[in-house]
Amino acid sequence: MEKEMIRRYVRGEASFEERKLVTDWAASDPQHFKELEQERRLYLALTWHLPEVKTSVADTSAPRGRLISWRRVARIALQAAAVIVVGCLVGTLLYTRRIDALAEQTLAIQTPAGQRMNTTLADGTQVWLNSRARIEYPVLFGRNERRVKVSGEMMFDVTKDPNHPFIVETYACDIEVLGTKFNVVADEANNRFSTALLRGEVRITSRIDGQQILMKPDDVVSLEEGKLRLSHIDDPDEYLWTEGYINLKNKNFYDLVEEFGQVFGVWIEVQGHIEGADRRYKWGKIRIADGVDDALEILQASYRFTYTRNIETNEIVIR
Structure with missing residues (x-):
């Protein structure tokens, strides 16, 4: 895969065909995915700083022996402060737009049959994907929430951030968490959904009828005949995968x-x-x-x- 195409992808400048080529290439081999992640992190590191705002102030130096009026000094100071404020506002606006643009760019990982993979998301959340599992997530999470879309089986260890809830979207339910470790199975082909909570607290919301369940550690929620059912973890070794x-x-x-x-x-x-x-x-x-x-x-x-x-x-x- 050409480096320039990968860089266009992480910058959000790739065409639809190029995006598909890059995502297919990354999903085909764990080493390819690592290369893509390295480019993404490098791009974020280079673009994370606010643009410099260059300002110029008129020459206020006076001829020797001539006094500068305090009124003129105050006017110049106010003008300089206004330029700085405007520059900060512009910089903040550009910074916000950059975050929004990155939040709209998504990456996808799908583990090949018979393989497993783990990755770290932009907020530090750890994800383990079982065979044939798939996750879609933004290059950089947005300002309000951290949302990913999954299918198959995977384990999450979510970085705690009360101001930005972490939401896992599946075909059957949405799983909302703050900081926790849990296992999720979302197999739409066989209509099989379950979530097991190992640590922390999560809220499950059914996408079928809006039913909600607040889970505590060692709880298991499964989907049976269109309804969510709460039970308890019988054997923690079930999640040794x-x-x-x-x-x-x-x-x-x-x-x-x-x-x-x-x-x-x-x-x-x-x-x-x-x-x-x-x-x-x-x-x-x-x-x-x-x-x-x-x-x-x-x-x-x-x-x-x-x-x-x-x-x-x-x-x-x-x-």
Whole structure:
């Protein structure tokens, strides 16, 4: 990717086609995204200062031995003060417009199947994206709120700023936070939404009927038949995916096969009856970095099945 095109993108000068090229390039590889972030931060660093306001004041020096009237001094001082005030107002206006312009520019990240990614937003908020998750966010947050749009599963550790609420927009609900850590699942294709609060306080607002729930730590809110339901976190290890693990506790064969497909980015088909498939694990976890074959071998220790894998089509058939 050409550096000049990337720079045009972060400056907001790229065409629609160029913006699409840059966002697709950044989403294709974590290293590409890091390069884009570096350019963005460099641009912000260079443009963050107010423009200099150059003023000129008429020469007030007087010939030697001649006294300057206090009235003239006062008039010159007032004129200089007026120029400074106008300059500050112009500088502030330009600064505000620059923030608004940057707030209208958006970046998008989508993690490829089978991969995870983490990033830091402009306000210092940490975001971890699970496989196939997507987030859209502005280059610089606006003056009133910090708003992002997400789909898939991700974890947020939000920088506290009471004057600028952080809002996560999903297909089903808006999540409003001040400073907190929480996990969100927003899977519109399967009509699956949930939020688990690990720290802080958030307010969930349904985009369906306006229903609101104020969450406390260890609360879970899920969407069931169009309504929000409040429950509690049964097992904190369920959110170990940010550390590279799949939690086995309380999951049966079919739960894990579905999760393997999502996490490892493969299509898994189950053919026939699997004996004891409804049995649930009491404990255990699988390291994602070991791959799908290792995960299936661990399942074979508890359930009787065989499988074949087609590398070319990225499909697995379990019998």
